[in-house]
Amino acid sequence: MSLPNWFILQSPPNLNIEIREWKQLALHRVKLLENLPSNPSQVIRDNFPTYEDSLNEIYEQYRLGAYLLRLVAATNRSLEAWLIESEGDLFERLYFDRTTPDQKRAIFKRVFGEQNVMEYEEFKNSRDESKNVILAKLYNDYISGLRRGASRDFLICVHFSQVPWMISNRKGYLRKGWVVSNENSFRGSLKKAFEKSLQMEIESSQNLLGVREDIDEAVQELEQQLAKHTQIRSRFSSEDLVGSLLHNHPEIFPPCMIYLSTELESTRRLTHTKRLQLGFFLKRVGMSVEEQLNYWFEKSIDNVNISYSEFLRTSGYQIRHLYGLEGGKKDYNVPKCSTIATSYFCPFIHLDPESLHEFLAENHLTKAHSVEISSNLIDQLVEQSSKDPTSSCTKYFSYIYNRTPYRKIVHPLQWVRISSKIIGIYNVENQEPKEETKRETQ
Ligand code: SF4
Structure with missing residues (x-):
């Protein structure tokens, strides 16, 4: 189960990159984020071709661009808010359009935390719930959806502490401290969790500032350009x-x-x-x-x-x-x-x-x-x-x-x-x- 290549919270590839080139990658990312609201389908079609091994390099460059922007956001709170919101929107779109079910499971674990996500079967067996009729009904509904070909959805369980919105709005089935539901109904919470993780990444990326003069200069220039x-x-x-x-x-x-x-x-x-x-x-x-x-x-x-x-x-x-x-x-x-x-x-x-x-x-x-x-x-x-x-x-x-x-x-x-x-x-x-x-x- 691996994260999709478009996902930006993985550790960035090798940072051994010429600074001018890195800045260009960041500006390309900005352009992409700016264009997204006006025509999301087009932006996804033009910039995120369906994944093939040969595209590895392009996706690595996206991640590098996104990483430099995190450094810029770490220096300016308004830019941070803009970046988190824009990356959140892009995440939501790519999650829907460019992600296989296995990759979605990997994303759940990355943004909610490995210990806070369980597969349906794992939950049922580890929590001794094989006789639970509500769980059985959820499963039957999921199977009939699959048979009708109506859904790419799957059942998944997330610890209640990660999805307060679903609890307060009574979404999903709350059982023994876990919310069980189809993947689709977690999407709003998933996006919020992604944005929170990104914010933490921005905070921790501050460590890279003040270490290399050329990076600091590039960050400063980008901050002005994004004013x-x-x-x-x-x-x-x-x-x-x-x-x-x-x-x-x-x-x-x-x-x-x-x-x-x-x-x-x-x-x-x-x-x-x-x-x-x-x-x-x-x-x-x-x-x-x-x-x-x-x-x-x-x-x-x-x-x-x-x-x-x-x-x-x-x-x-x-x-x-x-x-x-x-x-x-x-x-x-x-x-x-x-x-x-x-x-x-x-x-x-x-x-x-x-x-x-x-x-x-x-x-x-x-x-x-x-x-x-x-x-x-x-x-x-x-x-x-x-x-x-x-x-x-x-x-x-x-x-x-x-x-x-x-x-x-x-x-x-x-x-x-x-x-x-x-x-x-x-x-x-x-x-x-x-x-x-x-x-x-x-
Ligand atoms: S209340 Fe909601 S549905 Fe009605 S006009 Fe305002 S935004 Fe639209």
Whole structure:
């Protein structure tokens, strides 16, 4: 059972390499990571041919490039965040497209730890579970999937300490401290574990800094060349964008937030839950509390004829509350789509068909991208929204950006994260969607 050659956490091949060549390999890796969000299938096809022995050298060069980038990330926290997120996305894609079942098992062991992963049979026998009917059913379902040719999946067991998200979301079968499930349902947790391992590798790679002058110089030069990834991350917080995110970057807002901010612009009033929803969102895309206080003071009609200090005492308290600065001091997150469906506002659920049609045909998103979606397609989206609103939202995303997201949209920030990558803006705090409904496309 060996790791696939594209996997970058193996020890790098021989570092005896001419520094200029090494730097080129790192820049090639950067290019690949930058291109990935806009067309993942193409990037994989062009750069990761199906593995053959003769390709060994290419894959070694990829690993060398990736390794030098780890050194650069070790010197700069913003670059580190960008690198971990981008490599995580590439990992997810290669795991799906370029990995055999045996290699997948090897990856499970590498990222979760050898002692935290067991094969189904091993678990059943070592834990004396041969009479467990739930385990037997899991196995039968897996075998029938194989017979139908429907799945490349396999059953695997991971220690509960490694997959807290699966425990809290009751995914998989928890038995004797192990989560038993098909490989597919571990993928979200696997990606997080990969990112964590990469972060540890970045930390430990610091040992190589300060040892060779030529490496230190190359790292410094690369850090400067990659500065755009750190500058872009802080753009939303800059003064000139205060209160005008929608006007500057309407193309990254999900439909629910576009709708709310437009409603606020036109009616100058939002209900309490809508205010909360938009407020959580603006906070997470980078608005500081002062910026948001200004935003609501200017936009909301409720604040006409009151002074700013009076506003701070009333509505201001609620806004500070959003940031965990008042009351229970909780730092709230943006709710996921399923919570929005029941307690907040989603156009795909809460608008009547006619209003939804009108909204989807024309809003800030369609204007920003100059897209026209035919009435027929919008009819299909409206019809689908009554049965599966998040699928309808995902399909709308693919019309707007001309890209199908790798996963179904289940969280407003997921929309922002994917769209901001497509258009080359990186900023949103690293808040993973709580659900990981997967839908492979393309
Ligand atoms: S499905 Fe989610 S992201 Fe899309 S509009 Fe509704 S709440 Fe927003």
